[in-house]
Amino acid sequence: MRTIVVSDERMEIVSLQFEVRNFHEIKIVGTFEDDEGAMRFARKHEIDLAIINASMNGMDGILLGSRLREIFPDILLIFFSDVEQYAIEASKLRAVAFLIKPYTNDELFYALESARLLSRRRKKRRIYVKTFGHFDLFIDDQPIMFRSGKAKELLALLVDRQGGTVNTDQVICALWEERPNDEATQNLCSKVSRNLLRELEEYGIKEIMIAERGVRRVDTELFECDLYDFLAGEEQARKQFAGEYMSDYSWAEERVGQLLRYASE
16 A cells, blocks of 8 residues: 655654554555645655644644545545544544554554555455466456566465465575576576566555565465365365366475375375
8 A cells, every 4th residue: 555654743754654664565655744745745646545643733634634535535544643632523534543642553553454454355356376287376367477487486386385484595496496506596586586576566466475585475365276275175176176286387296296195085
């Protein structure tokens, strides 16, 4: 979510930036210490979420929220203030949350999580990962055409790990088993990881992959997958499995034996 923070207290902005870093789906695209700066930005850029100080000196944060809503009818609003009476006005704007200062980290977390979940429900598309036979990724039944074959294979590896973390050494061992694990190969691995994130972002589903400090994983809650359904014992997925699994990738052969044993039980 493209997010702005508006407050006339600079330390408050810094504190909010620090807390928001834990939410991978929330990206702060602008911080402002006055309402007009926020409005100038809003006229030129898309905004999904605004976190606003409702009681700024000489400025009306609630009015700012209303003006932003005129530009972006679906914008999510979170207000905070030490004046409780503003809560009524915030509720009229259907704000996600109104935080009374001093608010706790837990209260802020709940407000941000509520915004994240509401945004996800609004934008949710069906993301489906097919692993039986050839590996493919579908959005609303349309396949993604990856430009980079290695980026696609990296995603396949992460899906195979079922949400578990995969470090650079493990990626290299699987995707470049014939190459030495040297600086050049590690740089190549980093480039492929960036390419994958870029391709996913182009399709609006970047959030399914999380990459931090050389460790990567997928968020399994954000997509459906025949492998996961199969392991959960769903009958339809068991019928779909015909003994082939990610057939383009040699590192996936070990998983085939496990699935065959599971299917025979």
